[in-house]
Amino acid sequence: MEGVIDSALSATNWRVRENGPCAYDWLSASPEDPNRGYGSCLSNVRDFINAHGADASTIANQLGNGTTSAEVLATAGNETGWGGGFANIGNYFGLHGNGPAGTYYTSSNHTPVQMFSGTDTFMSSGQVFVGNVGRYLSPGMGQNPLGFFSILNAHGYATGNSGYPAAMVQNGRTRGPYTLAMACMAGG
Amino acid sequence: MKKFYQLIFAACLCLGLAHADGQPEHRITAEQAKTLVMTSLSPQQRALPKVEAEQYPPPKNSRFLFFTVSWEGTTNGSVVVGNYAVDPYTGDVWSATSSCEEETNKGLRALQTKVRATLHLSRSQYHQLKTKGPLCD
Numbered sequence A: 001m002e003g004v005i006d007s008a009l010s011a012t013n014w015r016v017r018e019n020g021p022c023a024y025d026w027l028s029a030s031p032e033d034p035n036r037g038y039g040s041c042l043s044n045v046r047d048f049i050n051a052h053g054a055d056a057s058t059i060a061n062q063l064g065n066g067t068t069s070a071e072v073l074a075t076a077g078n079e080t081g082w083g084g085g086f087a088n089i090g091n092y093f094g095l096h097g098n099g100p101a102g103t104y105y106t107s108s109n110h111t112p113v114q115m116f117s118g119t120d121t122f123m124s125s126g127q128v129f130v131g132n133v134g135r136y137l138s139p140g141m142g143q144n145p146l147g148f149f150s151i152l153n154a155h156g157y158a159t160g161n162s163g164y165p166a167a168m169v170q171n172g173r174t175r176g177p178y179t180l181a182m183a184c185m186a187g188g
Numbered sequence B: 001m002k003k004f005y006q007l008i009f010a011a012c013l014c015l016g017l018a019h020a021d022g023q024p025e026h027r028i029t030a031e032q033a034k035t036l037v038m039t040s041l042s043p044q045q046r047a048l049p050k051v052e053a054e055q056y057p058p059p060k061n062s063r064f065l066f067f068t069v070s071w072e073g074t075t076n077g078s079v080v081v082g083n084y085a086v087d088p089y090t091g092d093v094w095s096a097t098s099s100c101e102e103e104t105n106k107g108l109r110a111l112q113t114k115v116r117a118t119l120h121l122s123r124s125q126y127h128q129l130k131t132k133g134p135l136c137d
Helices: A002-009 A043-063 A069-080 A085-089 A121-136 A145-154 A164-168 A177-185 B002-018 B030-040 B106-118 B123-129
Strands: A103-105 A112-114 B052-056 B065-070 B080-086 B093-095
Touching (some): A043 A069, A043 A121, A069 A085, A069 A121, A069 A177, A121 A145, A145 A164, B030 B065, B030 B093
Antiparallel strands (some): A103 A112, B052 B065
């Protein structure tokens, strides 16, 4: 299993161990500070990052503007409860409407939710995410996670929850999704 | 709106009791859990058009019931309001995305008091059953 994971991630700058604490091989290009305290790495978050970290890195590069894989992973983790929810229909970014693999209609109100199929639905749903939000990012924005999540909040993410940006990066007794992702990627 | 959810919740409790062969249920039902999740939302979230909660399969060996709350959404945005976990033995509601964040508000506490009374959970029994959330260290 670890060999598969390492092989899949060999093209990226990060690596998470299957057993034991998570580790992140930082490159100098990374804008994130590995010395910040993020707490321990939770197992389900570690599993999520092992499964999708390489794709998140690609998506972050496509978004540009300093966007980090941790911000992409935190967004998807928050949208799906770290791989549950609409990830079960291949949609990791809460995408509304008709998808390439069809449309899921919620049970009570029949809200259309995009469906994705294939071997890498994180990447395919991530491409739609890039198309939806990439236009709103500005240079260097990804280096400020609070700013990144504020932009998402202003453009259709966590609508009705103005506390979303702060909650995503919350640290301390309660840790938000970005902090949880960083905890694994920073070796917590 | 709050009264509406309280009425639904009361109806669910009655159904649960009738289903229990004369004995009180020791677990809440998925419908009851869903009502707890909806009640845990902020007034702004509850006011979103077409807001609803749907259960999804839990991670392996989890004791919790998991729900995604969605709304009508916008064309290029997300339909997700949040993801939540409910302890079926206590009625506690937790975030399924942030670590160790237990949801609470006045209406939710009132409903939880009712469901725990229906389950005949004393205060000490509740504290014995209460566990950490699904994302706690």
